[in-house]
Amino acid sequence: MSKHHRDSKHTSGTYHLRPEIEARLPLPCTECGRPVEKGQKWHVAHLIPASKGGRTTRQNTGAAHAMCNLRAGGKLGAKTTNGRRRSSAGAREGIRPW
Numbered sequence: 194m195s196k197h198h199r200d201s202k203h204t205s206g207t208y209h210l211r212p213e214i215e216a217r218l219p220l221p222c223t224e225c226g227r228p229v230e231k232g233q234k235w236h237v238a239h240l241i242p243a244s245k246g247g248r249t250t251r252q253n254t255g256a257a258h259a260m261c262n263l264r265a266g267g268k269l270g271a272k273t274t275n276g277r278r279r280s281s282a283g284a285r286e287g288i289r290p291w
């Protein structure tokens with residue numbers, strides 16, 4: 194069976210950009226705007242999110258603090274979770290004092 198097809202091309206592929214971005218540090222964090230310094234934990238982040246048509250190119254990627262990036266991802270996650278929760282646990286939550 195041919196698996197080689199799936200492997201590399203279709204991943205979001207920010208890894209290869211990391212060294213290039215690292216070389217340009219410090220850069221403003223895409224989330225909080227504060228500088229991301231060398232030696233800090235940071236992630237490759239899209240300036241324009243892929244969901245809005247942003248591409249994984251050098252021009253459209255920058256650095257985000259690891260925490261900021263996770264928080265941003267968490268925000269989306271929370272939204273989804275909340276939406277789901279509403280339907281399933283909404284009735285139960287009405288009983289809670291808060």
Ligand SMILES: [Zn+2]
Nearest residue numbers: 222225258261
């Ligand atoms: Zn940040």
